[in-house]
Each structure stands twice: as structure tokens, then as C-alpha cells.
Amino acid sequence: MSLRHGLLGLLAEGPASGYDLAGRFTELLSSVWPAQHPKIYAELNKLAAEGLVEVESEGPRRRKAYRITDAGIAEVKRWLTDVEVDHTMRLQPLLRSLFFWLMDTDELQRHLEAEARYYRELEQNYRDYAARKDRGEFGYSEQTQSMRVTIEAGIRLYSALADWAEWAQTVPPAKPAKPS
């Protein structure tokens, strides 16, 4: 049930349409909280039915911009402070790593190189984002300050994974039986 609160949180920054929200999700949340547009539109309708958001304006091309209501604001805040954090992590790459012993050495090496490249690139994306933020491109609102904190997590997370994938390449593939 986090998409719901993700939408409310984004709307707390100001009115937006489902299309806008889908854009923001792919732009800055795609790697930590992916969301497809069908889910977003559906959830917005539910939120509207429950009075947590309301249609602010109808624009061209059937565009509907939503504004968060007071009840909506209250609900995000309740979520942020009263609802326990869900720490579930579901990282396929780590699941795979348990089975590296089933791969042959050079296959594994190529795999780890690709992983390292992938993570390093994402790390760089987040670093660029952070640099733009620190240059003031997004202003200095409290919202962008929080965004900066999220970006920092992205940097550190992907940096750690890239380091890990590089480190793993140096681990000897297997060891002989214990020398007793």
C-alpha cells in the first residue's frame, strides 16, 4: 500500500495529473519504487473516491489535475509517523549470488563485470542529480532538501553494490577441501 502514499506525498508538493505523477515516478523513483501508469490512474481514482485528493482542474486532452485534501495530508503524515516501516528488500541479484557456484568461472566473471557497470552507471546518475541539486537547479525548498536525502541513499546504495560486484570478482572461485 505504498504507491497510495507515494502519490499522496508527491501531491503534497502541489497539484499534478496522473501523467505528471507517472513521469515523476519514472524520473526519480524508477529504481527504488517502480510504478506503472495503470496503477497510478487506478489509485488516483480510489483516492478521489475516498476524499484524500480532489480534481483541481480539467485541462486539454482529458487531463485531470489532482490536488491533495486536508484529509490526504493527514493520511500521509499518519503513514509517515504511525505506520511501521516496511523494510522488505527483494533483490534478485543477491538471490542469484547464492548460486554463483553453479556458474562457470568466466561466465561468472562476465556477469559480475556487467553488474558492476550497471550499478556504477546508476551511481553516476544519482551523483549527477545530486550535483545539479547542489548547484541549486531545483531551488532550496524543503521538498528538494528531502529529495537530496533520497538521492544520497541512491548514491550510497548503488556505490555499495558496484563495489561489491567488483570485490566479488577477486574472490577465488572455490577452495580445496579443508586441510584438516
Place this chain on the structure above:
Amino acid sequence: MSLRHGLLGLLAEGPASGYDLAGRFTELLSSVWPAQHPKIYAELNKLAAEGLVEVESEGPRRRKAYRITDAGIAEVKRWLTDVEVDHTMRLQPLLRSLFFWLMDTDELQRHLEAEARYYRELEQNYRDYAARKDRGEFGYSEQTQSMRVTIEAGIRLYSALADWAEWAQTVPPAKPAKPS
């Protein structure tokens, strides 16, 4: 569809029952790939129907131990080498961090302290696991070598998150308007 391959991978180490597998999942995979027993039993039955695993023996208390078949081994290997890695990450704590500006300062501070403690503890669990492994408690098979690599990822990931949560406490909550 990773639970499927997770089970196959674990069974590649040797025969085990659904109960055993559920245990291994909660023991070493709970934080990176949670799985409940109902799903595990269901998946094992499907795998058996498809001939990727077979019942090795029936023990006391209705216990059924499964053994992976050659087709099963082939399927895990195919997955490991041919199927593209799913890098999806769905981290609620990072989603929440985008909305920190909606929390008041001391609420946020308490939240970040709790997060840091949580991650630090998990990091320590993984460190202890790594130490036991390095002491040779689990032997020196190629399987445990892979396990060591997975554990290392856990250490680095949770360490990064703990550092991040501590760092975030030092970030000034908001900034005044740009001094132009």
C-alpha cells in the same frame, strides 16, 4: 518467478524438504528475498509436476524430501546465465525519505535513529555470519563460498543504509530561500 529458481538453487546443494527450505529462506534470505511457506510448498508441487524436482524420500510426520533432477539443474543454470537480471528494488524507506519534509524535526530525528539502529543491527548479523564462515564453521565448499559473497553484499548494503541514516540526521532540515 525467482522463488522458483531460488528453490531449485537451494536444492542443487542437496535434497531437502519444504520445511527445510522454508527454514533456509528465513535464516539467510529473509532480508533479501522473503518467502512464506505456503508459496514454497505450492511451488515445490509445481516443480515436481514439471519434473524439475522429484520426491527423494518420505519421512516421519508426512515429511517429503525433494531432490533436484537433471532438468532442474539445467533450468537453474539457464536462469543464471541466459535470463536477464531483474534489478528491481522496492525500498519503502527510500520512498518515505522523499517525504521527510512533511515530518516535524524531532519526529524525523527519532525515525532516522531507529532506522540507523535497525540497519546497523542487520549489518552486525551479517558480519557475525561472515566471521563464522571465515572461521570455517560451514566448511569450504563452493556453495559456502557463494554464500560468503552473498553475506558480503548484505554487510555492505546494510552498512551503507546505516551510514546514510546517520548522515541524514546531520542534514539541516530546510534552507532559507536562495540568497539570490
Place this chain on the structure above:
DNA sequence: CTGGGACATGTCCCTAGGGACATATGAGAG
């Protein structure tokens, strides 16, 4: 010998999410 608890396997239902498909409309190119 009896009762509780750990072992062991399952069913059922509901929600979240992925992905394919459908459709309306405004803007701009030619």
C-alpha cells in the same frame, strides 16, 4: 498415558503489480 509443543504440509482469499491492449485529443509537420 495424556497433553502441549515443535515438526510438517497444505488450502483459501485477497491485494499489489506487470504487461498487453484500447482510446481520445491536441499540436505541429508537410
Place this chain on the structure above:
DNA sequence: CTCTCATATGTCCCTAGGGACATGTCCCAG
């Protein structure tokens, strides 16, 4: 003026996963 593309919103179906509930069985303590 028409065609195409980007904008914008949705429907539909299927699978994965969470969580409650149900059941059988062996072991051991008292």
C-alpha cells in the same frame, strides 16, 4: 487539410505474494 506523434487516461487479465486458517504427526514432559 491530413497525418503522425506526443499527451493523457484508462481496461483487462494474469501471476506473485501476504496472511489467516486448517490439519496431521511425532516427541517429550509431567
